[in-house]
Amino acid sequence: MDFDAAGPRPVPGPPSPTQDAAIDAAVAGLAGLDRLPVAEHVERFDAVHIALTAALASIDKV
Numbered sequence: 351m352d353f354d355a356a357g358p359r360p361v362p363g364p365p366s367p368t369q370d371a372a373i374d375a376a377v378a379g380l381a382g383l384d385r386l387p388v389a390e391h392v393e394r395f396d397a398v399h400i401a402l403t404a405a406l407a408s409i410d411k412v
Contacts, residue, residue: 376401 365377376398383391 370405372401373405 364381367374368377379394379397383394386394
């Protein structure tokens with residue numbers, strides 16, 4: 351399959367806000383990764399992972 355013949359590929363945009371402030375804050379921390387050294391990306395991704403894990407764990411408590 352020739353992807354170039356199909357036209358440009360879509361580029362993901364910023365994530366939509368959720369109804370959870372902790373998740374939104376964690377995801378907002380991913381902004382500007384392109385301006386940081388790769389070694390500093392891990393801390394940002396870990397924060398998002400922790401927020402998402404906590405949100406998923408709380409689903410059963412609804």
